[in-house]
Structures are given as C-alpha cells and as structure tokens.
Amino acid sequence: MEKTCEVTGCTNPSFKTVPAELARKVFSLSVDKTKVHLCKEHYKEYKKKTKEDRKIDRADWV
Structure with a gap:
C-alpha cells in the first residue's frame, strides 16, 4: 500500500517524511x-x- 500526503485535501503519493511539529506551522x-x-x-x-x-x-547541536 502506497502512502499518501497527509495534508488535508491532498491525495498525492508520499515523497518525504518530516517532523509533524514543524509541518503543523505550515x-x-x-x-x-x-x-x-x-x-x-x-x-x-x-x-x-x-x-x-x-x-x-x-x-x-553544533
């Protein structure tokens, strides 16, 4: 099963996984x-x- 984009209203296939904390800001x-x-x-x-x-x-972290 191919994963899809988790932005509301989008049904495109997943490309990358990112932290939800930062994604919620956008x-x-x-x-x-x-x-x-x-x-x-x-x-x-x-x-x-x-x-x-x-x-x-x-x-x-540097």
Whole structure:
C-alpha cells in the first residue's frame, strides 16, 4: 500500500517524511502523529517556509 500526503485535501503519493511539529506551522494536517508524510509539492513548500526554524535547530547541536 502506497502512502499518501497527509495534508488535508491532498491525495498525492508520499515523497518525504518530516517532523509533524514543524509541518503543523505550515499546513493543516489530517492526522495527529509525530512524523507526517508529504508529497513533492508540499515538501517543497515546507522547506521554504521552515527554512529559518530548521537553521536554528541545526545551530543548537553544533
């Protein structure tokens, strides 16, 4: 069974899995999990909108 994008209203196949905490800042999600599956289009949007948050997270563990 192929997994699908977990953004509300999207039925595209899953491309990447990302932390739900950051994904909730960008999208309305249909599930309550710790990790969510995103399609290629939503993953690209996720990367653009969470760039600064991810940069700060990486700086913490250096």
